[in-house]
Amino acid sequence: MIISSIYKTADNDGLIAHIYEHLLAQYVLKRIQDNKFFILSDIILSAKTYGDTCFMDAELYSPEAKNTYDEALREFDKLVIPEDDILRAAGECGIEMNRNIVEVDRSELSKKRSAQRNIRALFCILELPLL
DSSP states (O other): OEEEEEEEEOTTOHHHHHHHHHHHHHHHHHHHHHTTOOBTTTEEEEEEEETTEEEEEEEESSHHHHHHHHHHHHHHHHOOOOHHHHHHHHHHHHHHHTSOOSOOOHHHHHHHHHHHHHHHHHHHHHTSOOO
């Protein structure tokens, strides 16, 4: 068994550390699974945030799993994280903390829904058979 512990600190910002924890753990677990390793039999991952510091401990049960884990960490450090992923992680943190983290602009949401309906309706019309 190989044990690996890492931590990252966000300057006086526990929420940023918490969002980082979610994004990091999810990325690492996905990379592990994408490489045909199994959670619990090849790796046990524990990620927590205390104050403004994110901790992640991993127990790895093969050198191959350790190599994939290390590679995932290096990739994550270079990753440009899409805004949607950050908002999703922030929402997850809000659920855990039982409070809203992200405010939704309802007027923008309404505009987007309306535009999507119009596009969907246009495609439905275009798919109709010609007489």
